[in-house]
Amino acid sequence: MFIRVGYPSEQEEIEIIKRTTDNNHSEFNVILSAEDTIALQDLVRSVTVSDELLGYAASLARATRPESNKQTDSARAHNCQSVIEHVRWGAGPRARQALILCAKARALMSGRYAIHLDDIQFVAPAVLRQCLARA
Numbered sequence: 001m002f003i004r005v006g007y008p009s010e011q012e013e014i015e016i017i018k019r020t021t022d023n024n025h026s027e028f029n030v031i032l033s034a035e036d037t038i039a040l041q042d043l044v045r046s047v048t049v050s051d052e053l054l055g056y057a058a059s060l061a062r063a064t065r066p067e068s069n070k071q072t073d074s075a076r077a078h079n080c081q082s083v084i085e086h087v088r089w090g091a092g093p094r095a096r097q098a099l100i101l102c103a104k105a106r107a108l109m110s111g112r113y114a115i116h117l118d119d120i121q122f123v124a125p126a127v128l129r130q131c132l133a134r135a
Helices: 010-021 034-045 051-062 074-086 093-109 117-131
Strands: 087-089
Touching (some): 034 093, 093 117
């Protein structure tokens, strides 16, 4: 995922410079053990997803590919032309996997064990932004 965070404030930037250019070593507190992390990953993978939503994720990823947009009906022509003009390389199979896994994680964080369409739509910008190469 590529999540835009923005720049730190000037004071935060100075603090970052201080912490990363001196000899002081920061102490870290363990929040999750490796075993806990693996258990959470397994829990995310156990969230269910319908075939319809799997198809939606696949279609969404395919729509980012210039070669998939060269032969389209006139109703989608404008959006497709935009992809053809601005994207050199679209999202591949790993993008679909990331869309589904991130949507599963979002559903789980929302207290659900099945993803909804809005879970995919919510994570899509951050997931697909990482996968596209500009023309």
